[in-house]
Amino acid sequence: MIHAIEIDGLTKQFGAVRAVDDLRLQVAPGEVFGFMGHNGAGKTTTLRMLLGLTAPTRGTARVLGRDVSRETLAVRRACGYLPADYALPPDMTPRQFLVYVAAMFGVTGEPAAARADELLRQFGLQAAADRKLRGFSTGMTQKVGLAQALINEPRVLLLDEPTSGLDPLGRHELLELLRGLARDRGVTVVFSSHILSDVESLCRRVAVMHHARLIACDEVAALKAAHGVASMDDLYLALVRREAA
């Protein structure tokens, strides 16, 4: 079976700082996979390496069987990505922005406009579709950000802190959307989050990173049982404390 994501010995060094250290994991097609860890643990760098936005110092990563270093554009064609820290072009409207992003995938004209409309409707953005993005609230920006990540109907969705900035209802809707994408369309979803309840509600398997290293990667239930804890918060603390000891 070809894994949706296969990471082998992936390492990233920024000068004296090791951002990711010998990471090894696989994600199955159609799986919703969670990345947990403190700020600077290496989650964002890992996601960026999966898209070829930063080159690994060592190791390899494959997305849908394609090497991210050698077949970067082919990998990006199959992926949707929402960075953790981003802004949208202020002088574009959501509709113009989505059509622009669609053009980067070679989708233009009527199909691009129709796809943009579909996503604007899906995220409840029709009323704001022709307003400039300048001045959009955090939640609205996040919705447009998510819409652009879905413009190419990706087979793999990489989301870095996607629920940040969303209100409880928005968060709930997003988690439902991700669940539906995995269940109905077989989309592989990898997402990082500080909100452990989001990870638990969505993912069967999680990876926990701590100071650039993978300290756990297994099914949530198995990890909880192994550490004798009931909640995700307790699981995370148990893993980190074990690591510090």
Add this chain to the structure above:
Amino acid sequence: MTLALLRLDVRAGLRERKIWFAAAIYVYTLLAVPLLLLNPPPHVAAAMSAFFGDQDPFTFFMYVWTDLAMNKVVAMLGVVLAAGVVLRERDTRVLPIFASKPISMPRYFAVRATSACLVTAVLYITTQLIAVPVFMARVPGFRPGEFLAAGLLHVWAAMFATALAATLTVIVGRRGPGLLLSLIVIMTLVGMAFLGFYHPAWRSIALLNPFALGVEAVGHLGALGPGVLLPPMLGLAAICAATILVGAFAVRRLEV
């Protein structure tokens, strides 16, 4: 894919806020030049008499319009429109989204820089078209055909200024210093654009300056035709393309 993206990018570029600033500068130039011509500074009038003679007020006007006005405007606006290409998106955190799409950074830069050049061309040509009726009413001996023909050549110099600003900034890697360097380099080249007119012996060397190619029409007023206009146009088009290619090569090392 690239052409469709370029078309969308030009439209997006024309909707940016800084376009209003650029348009305001062009309108100011359009209104200011006839006033300047009514009462030119004595040293300018004396220099013009020496270089072009007194017999043709249209030649004098074309020098003022091309060198004193448009050359300076395109130098400044080239920097304004293009010095932030890709780097501004990086600094404002827009780039991570675009960089994650199936387009390489060199190709993305090429699209953005070419788009900035085309936006420059749209603004320039619009100004020239609006200028015709304005100058017909105010400039003695104004010849609209030659005015537009000279503009069709000079617009390539404007596009070169834009391409050069985009490339120099991306080579420097930081917006502020890149913008400053672009301004210095482009203004220096603009300052030497008419060197071949002033010192005919240096003409062949002066033509190595793309801005000198852009003002070639001013030296051939009364005899403008494809033979005069096409060679410098093609030369400038090639220089623009080469400049953008250099920028595309330089942008490969950009960390998003």
